[in-house]
Amino acid sequence: MRLKDKVVIVTGGARGLGRAYGLAVAAEGAKVVVADVADGKPALKEIEGLGAQALVVECDVSREADTLRLATETLAQFGRIDVLVNNAALYGSLKRRPFMEIPIEEWDRVMAVNLRGLFLCARAVFPAMKAQGKGKIINIASGTFFKGVPHYIHYTTSKGGVVGFTRSLARELGDFGIRVNAIAPGFTPSGENEKNMPEAGREANVRMRMLKRAEVPGDVVGTLVFLASDDSDFITGQTIVVDGGGVVH
Ligand SMILES: NC(=O)c1ccc[n+]([C@@H]2O[C@H](COP(=O)([O-])OP(=O)(O)OC[C@H]3O[C@@H](n4cnc5c(N)ncnc54)[C@H](O)[C@@H]3O)[C@@H](O)[C@H]2O)c1
16 A cells, blocks of 8 residues: 555546546545546545545536635545545647647647646645645656647647646755646547547557557556555656556656
8 A cells, every 4th residue: 555545636637547546546545536527436435445545526627616625525535635646637639630620729728728727737736735844746648749749739748847837846846845747648548538539649659659559547557656655755857657568757
């Protein structure tokens, strides 16, 4: 039980990889807060099925009031915030198209969720982590930033921002005992994102890897648990690419 009684918030925890993160930390003894715009109750049931405590908070990470309420409700229920997993993003639902065809409003919305969301959530949990003298913020980036991927420029640009945000926030928060790291997964079929990825793209992803097979959510959760746990206490400001060796940086 590497996360016994730690309180872990997972944004975008209702579905996809976020749901897998919630289950993985619960299996290690954590209390989990599922924060999502989508219905988090099915994820909650699964987490409780493991014998763990959980809470659902309806939260749009791009809205400051929602993120402040997320922190308040977490503290009211569990009394502390040990880990924030900044996983929510506009991703699977985005249409792949040339940059000239991306509506400007869509660009703005991607930045609002994928970047302002991290900023707002980090600000919301900071007072509690500061008072505790310790905390972990884990941001979810993407291998697409390191590769450069066409027809997805708002998404890949936002994920580059996640890497910069991670490095800069880690420099600011080290003196408070707060570690800030990122994980950059490779393409991992997780439901929504499968509709937008052509077969040729999937095959190319696998071909470019040192370990030539499709990635599954279970490939990423080990790194997530490690970064959430005390085992990684002297690691901060880093981005760990978890993609079977598709990207070297
Ligand atoms: N699956 C992959 O191949 C892959 C690869 C690299 C990085 N990632 C990153 O991992 C994370 C999860 O990916 P996924 O495949 O599970 O994505 P997904 O699109 O299936 O799930 C994203 C989740 O975030 C939630 N969400 C969206 N907007 C929100 C908002 N404004 N406020 C709160 N919640 C919101 C959605 O409801 C959903 O539950 C994302 O940050 C994504 O960019 C995924």
